[in-house]
Amino acid sequence: MTEKTTPLFSFGIVADPQYADIDPRPEMGRHYRESPKKLAEAVDAFNREDLAFVVTLGDIIDRGFENFDAILAVYDRLRHRSLLLPGNHDFAVAAEHLPGVHARLGMAAAWRDFTVGGIRFAVLDGNDVSLFAPPVGDPRRTLAAERLKRLSDVGAINAQDWNASLGDEQFDWLRAVLQKADAAGERVIVLCHYPVYPENAHNMWDAPRILDLLNAHTCAIAWFNGHNHEGNYGVSGNTHFVNFKGMVDTPDQNTFAIADVFADRIAIRGFGREEDRLLRL
Numbered sequence: 001m002t003e004k005t006t007p008l009f010s011f012g013i014v015a016d017p018q019y020a021d022i023d024p025r026p027e028m029g030r031h032y033r034e035s036p037k038k039l040a041e042a043v044d045a046f047n048r049e050d051l052a053f054v055v056t057l058g059d060i061i062d063r064g065f066e067n068f069d070a071i072l073a074v075y076d077r078l079r080h081r082s083l084l085l086p087g088n089h090d091f092a093v094a095a096e097h098l099p100g101v102h103a104r105l106g107m108a109a110a111w112r113d114f115t116v117g118g119i120r121f122a123v124l125d126g127n128d129v130s131l132f133a134p135p136v137g138d139p140r141r142t143l144a145a146e147r148l149k150r151l152s153d154v155g156a157i158n159a160q161d162w163n164a165s166l167g168d169e170q171f172d173w174l175r176a177v178l179q180k181a182d183a184a185g186e187r188v189i190v191l192c193h194y195p196v197y198p199e200n201a202h203n204m205w206d207a208p209r210i211l212d213l214l215n216a217h218t219c220a221i222a223w224f225n226g227h228n229h230e231g232n233y234g235v236s237g238n239t240h241f242v243n244f245k246g247m248v249d250t251p252d253q254n255t256f257a258i259a260d261v262f263a264d265r266i267a268i269r270g271f272g273r274e275e276d277r278l279l280r281l
Contacts, residue, residue: 007260007267008117012046012054012080014039014256015226016246018089019071020062029229029249032062038247039074042256045271049258051080052116057226057244058087058126058193060105065093068104082106086125087193087227088162091133098135111170113177119261120186120219122177126194126204130164140167147205158203164194165205174213181219187281189222190214195232197241202228214239221281222266224259233277240279242268249273 017035024031046054061067075082084105091101102110102125110125127133129147134140144165151159166174174190181188196207196214204210214220215237222240229246245255254272266279 004262007262008119009052010049010258010260011052011116012042012049012256012258013224013244013268014042014054014056014247015244016059016087016229016248017056017071018059018062018246018248020064020067021070022062024251026251029246030062031248031251034251035248036071036074038254039071040077041254042247042271043074043078045256046258047077047079051258053081053083054078055083055191055224056085057191057224058085059089059226059246059248060084060087061092062089062248063092065097065100065104072104083123083191085123085191085193086127086133088127088130088132088164091127091130095136098133101133111173115186117261118186120177120181120188122174122188122190124166124174124190124192125170126166126192126225127164128167128170129205131161133164143167151205157199157201158205158207160201163202163205166210171206171209171213174210178213178217178219182217186219187221188217188219189224190220192223192225194227195225195241195243196223197236197239198232198234200228200232200243202243211236222279231274240266242277242279245273 019035020032113122129140129144131144194204196210220239231245232243234241255274257274258269260267268277
């Protein structure tokens, strides 16, 4: 095996299992009760591979804090490190549970970074400024309403109450991570529930400023997300934007992926409905 055929490392990717013990909504492509079975199949596939970690890009549940129990139990069989990001649906819980969502997902901090094989991963909480994630009475809810109204007033396609945005503190943190990575000659992959590119109804409210930030830093090689269950892909500047398909969407077809990271490319191996992609760096 040469370095061209052996990846530096690999990691698993799941998007939007969105489990709940509720009846399906076929007209929306939502088959909530099937997700634990599909996730178990994905875990079996991941366990056969040598992976640095497995990331789930949000919407672990559809609603109801009690539904975390059944879907999170599936991850107990995973032999790799599990990284869970919150999506909008993970905050569709009773108000008293809102402050406990990050802890339930095993997140010591709402956003953080770490390195594997010379690649820095920036893990974002895209729900930071939203109408649903901050505790009731939090000023971020007021800010979210203002941001949404500004977008609605100009007819933006992503002016949706199920989208969200970064607070200034998190945005400044991301900028600092990118600046340090540029200075250190590192490459950065950003993990978030929400897309920012190409233009889409599911994009973060503050997608333009995030895109400007990424375009200003050559270290930003990829942004991986879920949220838009149909999937999507685009390139802006040096950054590949990959939107992975939603696991909840079909009664029986699965969808998940493994990313093989090489020095000059990221090869995405799609399983089920997810497609293969070659991201040249």
